[in-house]
Structures are given as C-alpha cells and as structure tokens.
Amino acid sequence: MEDCPFCGQQLISCDCCYDLLGLFDIKKYDASTAHLPPEIYKDGLTDEQAEKWEAMLNAKGRIPFILYPVICSKCGALWPAFFMVSDEEWAYYIQPDKRQTVVCAECYNYIKRLIDETKGSFTTAQRHAADGRAVRFAP
Numbered sequence: 001m002e003d004c005p006f007c008g009q010q011l012i013s014c015d016c017c018y019d020l021l022g023l024f025d026i027k028k029y030d031a032s033t034a035h036l037p038p039e040i041y042k043d044g045l046t047d048e049q050a051e052k053w054e055a056m057l058n059a060k061g062r063i064p065f066i067l068y069p070v071i072c073s074k075c076g077a078l079w080p081a082f083f084m085v086s087d088e089e090w091a092y093y094i095q096p097d098k099r100q101t102v103v104c105a106e107c108y109n110y111i112k113r114l115i116d117e118t119k120g121s122f123t124t125a126q127r128h129a130a131d132g133r134a135v136r137f138a139p
C-alpha cells in the first residue's frame, strides 16, 4: 500500500484528497456524507479531481510502496508464523527493549525456557501474585 506523502497514512484510506482539494464543507453537508458533496461521497473523485490530486501527489513527491519483511528479532527468520501470547506473559518473558519486535515461536519457547530457569515460570509468578505474596523479580 502506498503511503500518503501529506499525512503518512495509507493513501487509499486517508482524507487528504478531499481536504486538499477543498471538498469538505461542514456547513453545507452533514456527517451522513462525511461533510462531502453526496456525489463525491458516493462515487469518489471526478476524473478531473483525480487528475488534480495526482498532480498534487507528484508535486509533493510520492512514497513508493516498499515491502519490508517481518523478521524474528532473535534468529532473523523471515515472515515467522504468528502466535498468541497475553500481554502480561509477553512482558514477563521478553526484555523491555525487544517487546515491540517480533519473535518466532521457536525462539519464544527458547527464551521462555531460559527465563523459567532463572526467574521462575510465568504461571508460578501469576499464582504467587494471586496469593497476595510479595514476589519480586530482578530487573
């Protein structure tokens, strides 16, 4: 998906074309047509408007779509299969500077084993917390 050079969102879903072509009119049109003329709301830009918008995009400088792969931040595997882990469990096992990255299932299980051996398992920690006992983990 090509990104919009004006707002950085996906070009196909942003409102910049309506905004920058001056098509929004909040006095004339209500929310039922997203404050756009009904024919624009229904059919999109006219050929003439689309041409003008394209010229504006080209003048601004378009952002070509480049596909960046998803990579496991541990082993570098490309496009690892996704798996589900609760936010709490993720935070328990994955160190802070890696929490925003992707880790493949194999690496996650490896990390999990290491953490289990050093600070105990997540489920044990959960149980202790539920018991109301003070559980402290090394930072």
Ligand SMILES: [Zn+2]
Pocket (backbone or CB within 6 Å): 004, 005, 006, 007, 008, 009, 011, 014, 015, 016, 017
């Ligand atoms: Zn935009």
Ligand SMILES: [Zn+2]
Pocket (backbone or CB within 6 Å): 072, 073, 074, 075, 076, 077, 103, 104, 105, 106, 107, 108
């Ligand atoms: Zn991996």
